[in-house]
Amino acid sequence: MRAQGGEPTPIAVGENHIGAVTADNPVPNYLLTVEAPLTVDIQLLAITQGFAPALRVLDLAGAILNEEPNATAQSAIRVAALELDAGVYRLEVQSANGQLGQYVLGVLAGAPPQPPVPLVLGTPVAGEVSAEAPHQRYTFTGTAANVLLLTVRGESVEQGAEITLSDAESDEVLASSGAQVLGVRYRIPAGTLSYLVEVSHSGDPAAALYTICLENEDGSGPLCPAAPGGTPTPTPAVAVAPTVVPASPVPLQPLPATGPCVVASLTGGTVNVRSGPATTFPVVYQLSGNTQAAVTGRLPDGSWHQVTYNGAPGWISTSVIRIGGQCGTVPAITLTPATTSDTLTPTMTTTPATATWTPTGTLYTETPTWTPTSTMDTTPTATWTPTWTLTPAAVATLNFSLPPVYGSSSLTSGFVPDPFSVGATAGGPANVAYLGGGCSGFATAAPTFSFNYTAGAFPTLRFYFIGSADTTMIINAPSGSYYCVDDSFGTLNPTIDFNSPSSGRYDIWIGSYAMGTSVGGTLYVTENTGNHP
Structure with a gap:
């Protein structure tokens, strides 16, 4: 089914739809009906070569719930773990690079939303949001006699998370901040309203680490620990140990779009470079972080790349790398494994009389010895007696480096x-x-x-x-x-x-x-x- 003429096309969870961004329909759109609160994964894949799709998810009031502009013009984009309440939503597809083309849009049910984590006065909670887990939720209730301070502090100096404070009963958004802000502090008025805090990932490659904490503004009751380098908080009656937050991962740097073909770790973690194009070969060295290795060749199917780093050659699996530079001229390397015959077809000739024979075998090869005899008459004759030396022949095994039989x-x-x-x-x-x-x-x-x-x-x-x-x-x-x-x-x-x-x-x-x-x-x-x- 395709979206045409600007009219929305119904799409259900668990379905794939083929569509096209055309001059007549530059923004195909779909209606997704959700019967009960649900987490979904949405994937958009380009079919037309060179076409880069973009995606927006909106509610029927026009509010944007998620946007994937695909600024890097990838052929596939994904919205992971998007939490939706019961209702109808609109999915809009368009071109991210100005080229028209076909695509496949799929919606898959994800894990059910996790209940929000209750916040306890003076108890900091360390959290993390990433592309794989883009949302974390917390809840608390105000007190009749005290103003509360809600603090969300980003632990990275380069990026923060998106923070939204809502009324838990009406879903009204009371305050929000973007990822350009590394932390927020909200004053919650006295009263017994219930609140919901949502921390969301900004879409950057690296995860965002943060700490969230709730305390009384007047200093009574358990208090949050002071931020590193900040003004100490008055000592509470019972000291609360600060939470240790792991260091932020190294941000991935984009690989060059021009110049020699290079590769680097896909996630920034350590990946193995081996002596041959298979995991059965020994590891010769490793790449990690943003370290780049020059590409010198590849297998014809592109599953492994031959690289060199500091003069040391090796092979690295395509599944664990990012690729940059001009790689269209990288030569394909065809490996020629040694071949072993499992049959032997010798031909023997006697003199002066001639005899030929062709022994064959599957488990064994035969090596005959023979002794001719002759008499000195006018009609020479020859007799021979073969004796057999049995030698085990090579046994066929599976060899993934051979070209596949059917492609x-x-x-x-x-x-x-x-x-x-x-x-x-x-x-x-x-x-x-x-x-x-x-x-x-x-x-x-x-x-x-x-x-x-x-x-x-x-x-x-x-x-x-x-x-x-x-x-x-x-x-x-x-x-x-x-x-x-x-x-x-x-x-x-x-x-x-x-x-x-x-x-x-x-x-x-x-x-x-x-x-x-x-x-x-x-x-x-x-x-x-x-x-x-």
Whole structure:
């Protein structure tokens, strides 16, 4: 369903809608009806290359509840953990970079809103808001005889949080401040009204740390600790130990848009640089914070980048990095693994008489020795007796560095169509039982198919295969761990779910349960748990 002609299109929680920003309809809008208080995740993904979407969430009175202008022109944006009361809301989509194009808009139910935390006089509460947990709420009730002081102090010197004080009964906003202010103090009049304080994340990359505290203005009763470097608060009858707040994380600096291709840690945390493009290779050094490494190459599917830092080469997974600079000319590096034959076909010739033979084997190769004899007559003859030396041949194993048999693809959370499907044939020479953990079946050494997945709002990533006979499935996840399954949903078809899936590469092998058989069928990838064999 598409929003056209400026008329709002109904959208429900759990639905994806395809739409387009066009010259005739530059701001497609949707109506979302919420029956009861609910937390939702909203994701907006560009389908048209080069198109960058922006999003606003408003109530029917026109008040903006959340705005994602997408100033950096990303192809995907997300509103996480947006708390909505029962009612009708309008979602507006437009272009952030002036280009027209198609998009996918999805609304997913999040965790239910947490009840507000009651504030106790003189007891400071340390909190944090971030992109993953953008809202924290607190409640308190005024006293009939005293004026109260409510203090919210930001612990970072670079950014604060957005503070809103409301009447808990009527939801009327009494006061508010933006993230440019690092702290506020409100005087609450005497009376028994109930209040709600909401601390919200500003949308900056770093989390905002703060401390909130409530006390009597006249100094009676428990008092809040003094701010570092501030004027000491009168000593209360019972001292309250100040809360220790962890240091603010290092703010991420934007990577250059021009110049050589470089990478840095995605979150600022420590990431590993390995000697080869897989988690099975040893770590040679690490990157953290805003440290940049130069890119010298990449795998053809883009899942790993070859980098150098202070002259030291290595490989780093694309799932844990930010990328900057001009990277379009970075060469693709194709790895050529060593190959081992599991059969031998020698040809032997005797003299003067000639004999040829072609032994073949699967578990063993044969190395014959022979001894010809002849007589000195006019018709020479030769006889030979082979003796066999049996040597174990190489056993086929799974090798994710080989090109996938049926290709590869990239999927971003919210992909359409869902499910993604590709035809494939199960079976091969590799007995996957060597992996342990109950793995079974016979598959090709190379993956059947590979996906580069970008995680988003959807909590489940499911892989399943529907074939004409009994099949199994093996997946090498971005973590480097292997997952195996045989039957599922009462069928002979395999299914593997990843809850809270990670971004990165998923290598999938479809095996036949019986050795030496091939099973045709279809591999499916879905984020909808209603899809299964």
